[in-house]
Amino acid sequence: MTDLRADDLRTLARQQIPAEVWDFIEGGSGDELTVAANTAAFAAARLRPRVMVDVSAVDTGVTLLDARLDTPVGLAPTAYHQLVHPDGEVATAAGAAKENALFVVAMFASRTLEDIAAPAAGPLWLQLYWLRDRDAIARLARRAAAAGFAALVLAVDAPRLGRRLRDIRNRFAVDGRVRAVNLDASLMAASHDRQAGASALAAHAAQTFDASLTWADLAWLRERSPLPVVLKGILTAEDAAAAVAHGAAAVIVSNHGGRQLDGAVATLDALPEVVEAVDGACPVLVDGGVRSGRDALIALALGADAVLLGRPTLWALATGGSDGVADLLRHVTDDLAHDMALAGRPSLRDVDRRLIRAVTNAR
């Protein structure tokens, strides 16, 4: 299992995941232009390796919001892990803990926050959507702190759900045996109701997501939890500067894996302007199309402090449970360390923009 690349996991996972669940995971919005752009941006970057540097020891360790991690590669929030493995997020958390890696748990996790936190040695962050039911958010924010989560991650790119044509064509609804157990069943009912709309997920989001979220609302969340608030879904310098001004503890450069605004900029292309605007005021993470240690190295060179894996997490969980998740993280981290050595960069401090030849913005 250890030698499997993310693409191999994808092939294996596809063979065992039911077709409509596969489409839910794999799909993006609209023409899936942004899904393709995310991976194309990594493939287009070229590296400037240095030689005659002592790389006999390579260190991938990083500190993020006061937590020491063995790897800058973590797991992005993805909903409903029990769709692909009976143990769901408990297995994912165990896999991440084995590698001392960050796991961002989704608001729509299919296991309780308390069960997920139990085996985890690595830091957990909890992702939230801005729901009209503000009490539900406040309750989760409190529970997350009590369960030992280290940060809240507000997804700010989802005033409504992107138009995911695969889910619409499949009339996709989440299997009733898999539930977002951290929220009241009544709040989540539409997600399971094939009559709710062509995509039950879109119908559910239309009912429950609050599209009125603005910067002014962040204070409300920060007052309700002692945990730092991270913003996920930042793609421009303007929003990065606003995030810092409104006290974001970190930002995640993300286009939601190409599942929200189709045609949105590839995350790797957005990263430099966000890093420049943040100017060291808080950590910058990035997700979208990261599939290898080389991809991680490129993002880190362009100023990211860490990268997150979305779809590969689900491929690994589906095919190998907690060991599969640990193997994925170890493989990508080993791959990163290997490329750091060959690039003459023994620690993440040495990984900077000079490592990248040129990144074109027009693609």
Ligand SMILES: Cc1cc2nc3c(=O)[nH]c(=O)nc-3n(C[C@H](O)[C@H](O)[C@H](O)COP(=O)(O)O)c2cc1C
């Ligand atoms: C199946 C699936 C479910 C997702 N669920 C959530 C979610 O509940 N909350 C969220 O903020 N992002 C969600 N995302 C987006 C991921 O956090 C992440 O931004 C994206 O998957 C990264 O791109 P990648 O899949 O190319 O690695 C989801 C993505 C996928 C593929």
Ligand SMILES: CC(C)CC(=O)C(=O)O
């Ligand atoms: C259940 C969904 C709203 C989660 C998801 O598919 C996403 O955020 O992309």
